[in-house]
Amino acid sequence: xxxxxxxxxxxxxxxxxxxxxxxxxxxxxxxxxxxxxxxxxxxxxxxxxxxxxxxxxxxxxxxxxxxxxxxxxxxxxxxxxxxxxxxxxxxxxxxxxxxxxxxxxxxxxxxxxxxxxxxxxxxxxxxxxxxxxxxxxxxxxxxxxxxxxxxxxxxxxxxxxxxxxxxxxxxxxxxxxxxxxxxxxxxxxxxxxxxxxxxxxxx
Amino acid sequence: xxxxxxxxxxxxxxxxxxxxxxxxxxxxxxxxxxxxxxxxxxxxxxxxxxxxxxxxxxxxxxxxxxxxxxxxxxxxxxxxxxxxxxxxxxxxxxxxxxxxxxxxxxxxxxxxxxxxxxxxxxxxxxxxxxxxxxxxxxxxxxxxxxxxxxxxxxxxxxxxxxxxxxxxxxxxxxxxxxxxxxxx
Numbered sequence: 001x002x003x004x005x006x007x008x009x010x011x012x013x014x015x016x017x018x019x020x021x022x023x024x025x026x027x028x029x030x031x032x033x034x035x036x037x038x039x040x041x042x043x044x045x046x047x048x049x050x051x052x053x054x055x056x057x058x059x060x061x062x063x064x065x066x067x068x069x070x071x072x073x074x075x076x077x078x079x080x081x082x083x084x085x086x087x088x089x090x091x092x093x094x095x096x097x098x099x100x101x102x103x104x105x106x107x108x109x110x111x112x113x114x115x116x117x118x119x120x121x122x123x124x125x126x127x128x129x130x131x132x133x134x135x136x137x138x139x140x141x142x143x144x145x146x147x148x149x150x151x152x153x154x155x156x157x158x159x160x161x162x163x164x165x166x167x168x169x170x171x172x173x174x175x176x177x178x179x180x181x182x183x184x185x186x187x188x189x190x191x192x193x194x195x196x197x198x199x200x201x202x203x
Numbered sequence: 204x205x206x207x208x209x210x211x212x213x214x215x216x217x218x219x220x221x222x223x224x225x226x227x228x229x230x231x232x233x234x235x236x237x238x239x240x241x242x243x244x245x246x247x248x249x250x251x252x253x254x255x256x257x258x259x260x261x262x263x264x265x266x267x268x269x270x271x272x273x274x275x276x277x278x279x280x281x282x283x284x285x286x287x288x289x290x291x292x293x294x295x296x297x298x299x300x301x302x303x304x305x306x307x308x309x310x311x312x313x314x315x316x317x318x319x320x321x322x323x324x325x326x327x328x329x330x331x332x333x334x335x336x337x338x339x340x341x342x343x344x345x346x347x348x349x350x351x352x353x354x355x356x357x358x359x360x361x362x363x364x365x366x367x368x369x370x371x372x373x374x375x376x377x378x379x380x381x382x383x384x385x386x387x
Binding site: 050053054056058059060061062063065069072073076077094098101104127130133134137140141144166167170 | 305320350374
């Protein structure tokens with residue numbers, strides 16, 4: 001019985017430790033860690049991957065950011081992930097993280113829905129979620145290149161509906177980014193690349 | 204620096220542990236003979252008999268063999284867990300991940316690791332190994348399709364990947380290297 005009691009205590013303490021399921025670097029102040037743990041706990045209860053929160057905090061520590069800046073970055077991430085969860089309630093962790101990146105880059109909830117709907121017309125294979133995640137990330141990258149997030153979302157959604165593979169979507173994104181680096185206006189670069197994709201298929 | 208066994212690709216300590224499992228232990232023939240004699244005479248073991256248990260030697264031998272087999276099995280399982288990729292890596296492989304090779308030229312470095320979205324920016328989970336040329340540090344990481352921000356840690360200091368595009372990091376004011384892993 002004595003051993004059973006010890007076992008129960010150990011099991012209970014382990015279960016309590018797994019509530020947030022993540023740990024934060026020791027370098028952070030104790031109250032910062034408490035705040036981060038609460039954020040992670042509430043995020044997890046909302047279906048938001050707490051690992052992304054821990055990773056953001058760890059990245060900040062490695063980059064020498066102070067606690068206030070790390071907390072700001074984590075709160076911003078939690079807000080983006082929460083908004084992404086509200087728009088895409090059934091999304092898995094990788095789609096959710098990608099959607100948060102797209103929102104962070106300026107995409108709207110409508111763009112997220114458009115991309116999700118476009119991915120949904122694809123065959124229900126295990127890679128469909130990965131396709132959507134890459135599409136969302138492509139929109140985030142295009143927006144970071146200066147393309148309007150709405151136009152980027154619309155273009156990538158078109159590619160998804162046409163059944164373009166990941167490699168084609170990524171080549172499209174990289175091509176636009178290259179054109180922008182070479183001095184073309186971002187939205188013009190996007191339109192030109194879309195026309196180039198369309199023309200060989202048009203009757 | 205992290206070295207690996209040339210033949211197996213394992214850490215030397217781990218390689219020795221695996222090799223010791225492969226080699227059968229030497230058998231003390233005198234002990235076997237004594238056990239066999241005891242078994243033939245079907246005597247009970249006195250120390251056990253004194254406690255009120257009556258176990259024939261053959262039963263004791265069988266029980267010992269079971270214990271040895273169970274112990275070996277458990278040890279082998281522990282070693283397999285250490286040698287094989289982590290659960291996350293296996294999950295990534297099932298999801299159709301690619302093994303991506305990261306490399307950086309750092310001849311004077313004594314430790315190099317990689318940190319990024321794929322390992323929670325953990326500075327110890329993905330150490331690179333020095334290549335045969337003594338200059339280049341490499342690691343193969345299984346990655347599911349997606350976009351990952353990352354950086355190298357050369358002797359504890361962040362270093363960008365000169366071979367990869369950079370993305371501005373709005374949160375902490377520095378840039379990360381970025382890799383896009385395609386799925387189809």
